[in-house]
Amino acid sequence: MYRVGIDLGGTAIKAGLVDENWNIVRDMSIPTDAHRPWQEVALDMAAMVKRLVADAQVNMEEVAGIGIGSPGTIDASTGTVVYSNNIVWEDVPLGEFIGEVCGKAVKVSNDANCAALGEVVAGAGRGVKNAIMLTLGTGVGGGIVIDGKVFEGGHAGGAELGHTVIRAGGQLCTCGRRGCLEAYASATALIAFTKRAAENDPLSLIWKMAEGNLDNVNGRTVFDASDAGDATAAKVVREYIENLGIGITDFVNVFRPDVVILGGGVCAQGEKLTAPIEAYVRDHAFGADLGFTPRVVTATLGNRAGIIGAAALSE
Amino acid sequence: MYRVGIDLGGTAIKAGLVDENWNIVRDMSIPTDAHRPWQEVALDMAAMVKRLVADAQVNMEEVAGIGIGSPGTIDASTGTVVYSNNIVWEDVPLGEFIGEVCGKAVKVSNDANCAALGEVVAGAGRGVKNAIMLTLGTGVGGGIVIDGKVFEGGHAGGAELGHTVIRAGGQLCTCGRRGCLEAYASATALIAFTKRAAENDPLSLIWKMAEGNLDNVNGRTVFDASDAGDATAAKVVREYIENLGIGITDFVNVFRPDVVILGGGVCAQGEKLTAPIEAYVRDHAFGADLGFTPRVVTATLGNRAGIIGAAALSE
Numbered sequence: 039m040y041r042v043g044i045d046l047g048g049t050a051i052k053a054g055l056v057d058e059n060w061n062i063v064r065d066m067s068i069p070t071d072a073h074r075p076w077q078e079v080a081l082d083m084a085a086m087v088k089r090l091v092a093d094a095q096v097n098m099e100e101v102a103g104i105g106i107g108s109p110g111t112i113d114a115s116t117g118t119v120v121y122s123n124n125i126v127w128e129d130v131p132l133g134e135f136i137g138e139v140c141g142k143a144v145k146v147s148n149d150a151n152c153a154a155l156g157e158v159v160a161g162a163g164r165g166v167k168n169a170i171m172l173t174l175g176t177g178v179g180g181g182i183v184i185d186g187k188v189f190e191g192g193h194a195g196g197a198e199l200g201h202t203v204i205r206a207g208g209q210l211c212t213c214g215r216r217g218c219l220e221a222y223a224s225a226t227a228l229i230a231f232t233k234r235a236a237e238n239d240p241l242s243l244i245w246k247m248a249e250g251n252l253d254n255v256n257g258r259t260v261f262d263a264s265d266a267g268d269a270t271a272a273k274v275v276r277e278y279i280e281n282l283g284i285g286i287t288d289f290v291n292v293f294r295p296d297v298v299i300l301g302g303g304v305c306a307q308g309e310k311l312t313a314p315i316e317a318y319v320r321d322h323a324f325g326a327d328l329g330f331t332p333r334v335v336t337a338t339l340g341n342r343a344g345i346i347g348a349a350a351l352s353e
Numbered sequence: 354m355y356r357v358g359i360d361l362g363g364t365a366i367k368a369g370l371v372d373e374n375w376n377i378v379r380d381m382s383i384p385t386d387a388h389r390p391w392q393e394v395a396l397d398m399a400a401m402v403k404r405l406v407a408d409a410q411v412n413m414e415e416v417a418g419i420g421i422g423s424p425g426t427i428d429a430s431t432g433t434v435v436y437s438n439n440i441v442w443e444d445v446p447l448g449e450f451i452g453e454v455c456g457k458a459v460k461v462s463n464d465a466n467c468a469a470l471g472e473v474v475a476g477a478g479r480g481v482k483n484a485i486m487l488t489l490g491t492g493v494g495g496g497i498v499i500d501g502k503v504f505e506g507g508h509a510g511g512a513e514l515g516h517t518v519i520r521a522g523g524q525l526c527t528c529g530r531r532g533c534l535e536a537y538a539s540a541t542a543l544i545a546f547t548k549r550a551a552e553n554d555p556l557s558l559i560w561k562m563a564e565g566n567l568d569n570v571n572g573r574t575v576f577d578a579s580d581a582g583d584a585t586a587a588k589v590v591r592e593y594i595e596n597l598g599i600g601i602t603d604f605v606n607v608f609r610p611d612v613v614i615l616g617g618g619v620c621a622q623g624e625k626l627t628a629p630i631e632a633y634v635r636d637h638a639f640g641a642d643l644g645f646t647p648r649v650v651t652a653t654l655g656n657r658a659g660i661i662g663a664a665a666l667s668e
Contacts, residue, residue, distance in 0.1 A: 111639075111640050111643065111644055120640075120643055120644065121640055121643045121644070128643070167507065168506075168507030168508075180607075182607075184499075184504075184507070189499075191483075191607065191608050191609035191610075192482065192483030192499070192608060192609045192610045192611055193483075193609040193610075193611070193644070193645035193647075194609065194644055194645060195606070195609050195638070195639055195640055195644035195645065196606070196607060196608055196609035197607060198606040198607065198639045199606075199607060201603075201606045201639045202517070202603035202606060202607065203519050203599050203602075203603055204518050204519070204521050204532075205520065205521045205522075206519050206520045206596070206599050207520075213639050213640075214637070215602070215637055217519075281521070284518050284521050287518070287530070288516075288517035288518055291510070291511070291513040291514075291516045291517060292495075292497075292506065292511060292512060292513065292514060292517065292607070293506050293507060293511055294506035294507045294508040294509065294510050294511035295506075295507045295508075296507055296508070322529070322530050323510070324426075324510055324513045324516045324528050325426050325435075325436055325510055325528075328426065328435060328436045328443070329426055329435065329436070329508070329509055329510035330508035330509060330510065332508075
């Protein structure tokens, strides 16, 4: 049997036909054009399903199900996009609509949940049953896998791991609260901290790495400057890792997963990021000297995690 | 059928025979004498099971199972008390031992988890499937019920909701970290904040409520002084509720439970506590204007929650 996974994003819709070993045997991508009526976008998604199946010369009966990862708050019980500020949808019955057009069962979940599930079935978390994944990008996406299944929360809007406060009264978060993990651990936050540190230290190597223009700062800049021996950059890295360590330790104290997976651009730092965080968790988790603390690893599937995880929703 | 629930505490062991409607039809309590070898304590617990069944003139075949709520870190998969600083046990195979003596299946979980499950099957959370419970006492105990079952975490040591950081670098917590919810929301913390506020304000009504001696301060004192119009006390109450609101909003963003249940002595304040917290969560939860936010209620079973919840483990 095959499954279709669709990764709906603000810019592009990616879809793939996935086999029983979680290989993407065929995939395609089209622009989202999110300003259109949602029904048009959904019809495009349904057309992608049919196209993938036809192009792979697979019979529709061989497709066990369709899964969709969508940005925003999802009601997985009904397949509804409750709200997405990314594609500006509200109460869109996406799963039902595509299910009717394709004649297949359709599951919908948050894109961060799908990435987590993808990594668990086929990537950095292969073989484990319980995992937490944080996607460190524009924001901090949270995905929770319990017993091999996505944990959505009791009602729509759960698993928002980025929106847990670690520094009450601190940095303003996009959600309106102050001090959320997202406001300290997203790539956006890292870039802002990097720029601020450079502004306060005209001699910092951050300036050199950014070729004299802070508009060139990205999520790698501060790590490069730190590696080159810059103390200002090293402090930004240290604080970034500590904040991430605090948040991850909190999730370990609550979930005790087998593994914590980091995704998003920042995770290109690999062990420079994961080794100190793993040590932080070991030192700070509740009863850690007697209890279990998880490995901290980086995601391995990249963009494929969203398609594979969406496909795995329908398992 | 009946079930036996045992609530193991540092001071006393309470046990009850529970019927199918979650009524405690017979109960008893003995001192723990925790300094004894654990086998002696466990034999006493097994004897309590037999005594309850005999006194109630119930046949042992009518007992579906035995559940135990224990302080500390529990490995529910094996029924082992991994570590408890309360009764100073380490790696005690409690479930297996009592199971062999009694010839019954025995489940073991953390006492805060049992309280949560008890409230869900028979108390403030009756009828719901997903609940979070915080027990505001010496510490902050956390219990998580997902789909009607206790959520233990992937490995022993999960569900430690009190040990999630809300103010990094803040108050020192018993777990060794700084800024945990427990360090702000336990009754212990509330009493410490009350005393400190009184020391800084010789005219505060806190002094009057404590009859001039801060050793008399308890978890009620500051609420009484605030009700009597004392601004210093009102500020302590406001900050206490805000910190609790921050932590509960975090858990709502992750779990989206049907209900949040508050237990422990502080919850005697009832709606004075729950109404502002419920409003805080509604105002601050992620996407709350479009999403679901739970009721916040106080526990109704008191000490019985531990016995009933332990019994319900074996369901």
